[in-house]
Amino acid sequence: MIKGTVFSIEEFSTFDGPGIRTTVFLKGCPLKCTWCHNPEGQNFEPQIVKSPNGCLGCGKCFDKGEEVTGKRKLVKESIYVCPRNLVRECGTIYTPEELCKKLLKNVDILTDSGGGITFSGGEPLSSHEFLLECLKLLEGKAHRTVQTSGFCPPNIFKEIAKNTDLFLFDQKIFDNETHQKYTGQSNTNIKENLKYLADNKKSFIIRIPLIPTVTDTEKNITEICSYLKSLGINYAELLPYNKMAGGKYPLAGKNYKPNFDTEKEPQPHAEIFEKFGISIKIM
Numbered sequence: 001m002i003k004g005t006v007f008s009i010e011e012f013s014t015f016d017g018p019g020i021r022t023t024v025f026l027k028g029c030p031l032k033c034t035w036c037h038n039p040e041g042q043n044f045e046p047q048i049v050k051s052p053n054g055c056l057g058c059g060k061c062f063d064k065g066e067e068v069t070g071k072r073k074l075v076k077e078s079i080y081v082c083p084r085n086l087v088r089e090c091g092t093i094y095t096p097e098e099l100c101k102k103l104l105k106n107v108d109i110l111t112d113s114g115g116g117i118t119f120s121g122g123e124p125l126s127s128h129e130f131l132l133e134c135l136k137l138l139e140g141k142a143h144r145t146v147q148t149s150g151f152c153p154p155n156i157f158k159e160i161a162k163n164t165d166l167f168l169f170d171q172k173i174f175d176n177e178t179h180q181k182y183t184g185q186s187n188t189n190i191k192e193n194l195k196y197l198a199d200n201k202k203s204f205i206i207r208i209p210l211i212p213t214v215t216d217t218e219k220n221i222t223e224i225c226s227y228l229k230s231l232g233i234n235y236a237e238l239l240p241y242n243k244m245a246g247g248k249y250p251l252a253g254k255n256y257k258p259n260f261d262t263e264k265e266p267q268p269h270a271e272i273f274e275k276f277g278i279s280i281k282i283m
Helices: 061-070 076-082 096-112 122-139 154-162 176-183 188-199 216-230 270-275
Strands: 006-015 021-026 047-050 087-090 092-093 116-121 145-147 168-172 204-210 235-240 279-282
Touching: 006 096, 006 122, 021 096, 021 122, 047 076, 061 076, 076 087, 092 096, 096 116, 096 122, 116 122, 122 145, 122 154, 154 188, 168 188, 188 204, 204 216, 216 270, 270 279
Parallel strands: 021 116, 116 145, 145 168, 168 204, 204 235, 235 279
Antiparallel strands: 006 021, 006 092, 047 087
């Protein structure tokens, strides 16, 4: 039986596609972007997380972990001993049928606003079997959007594209070597998948995260604009770096170690987009 793990469902979102939307965040991502603002979405499996805000430092959560496993770690039983209710399980497992039944409860409101349902992450394409089944179940019932880095084998991506109404497609870094340095993966498949969307007149919106000194350099923006222009793309949305991104890492038991200047203001380089005839919207 196909199952997927969801770490959040955000209702009445107006940021993840047209109209009012319900956004589903699937756990698991093969990229290791150093600016990731959803660290709880990086791992594929459900995990026990703890909010550092308001913690008494009593150690009861770790005591329970040591009692159960012999190691001072958070375990599911830790949830029930925290006096401040700061420990919880992040990640709910669904079948496609279970999730879609839940998502369709407010579908009339979404549809009336010109909205629908968006799958995000993590990286939703890394749970492609689960995602595909959900998209098929929602066909004709809700507008379907996939927010993605585009990192996926092309044969799988094409199958997802046949069952998706709109893509929100990231363009992070054009140079492959630099892309590997900051994300841990090649961007060869990403470029091929974007070309497929453009060549086949699929509906998509380019989104460019503006990460200071990484993605917002003149060189990178120029290379991205040149590539977009070659594909006939004349619109992009810019996503400025969220300086609060690091605040979620302790919750997921991770350390935030960005390898770029987090204090520098990202530069949109609007003049470069204008030069290539690409209109932009800063989100």
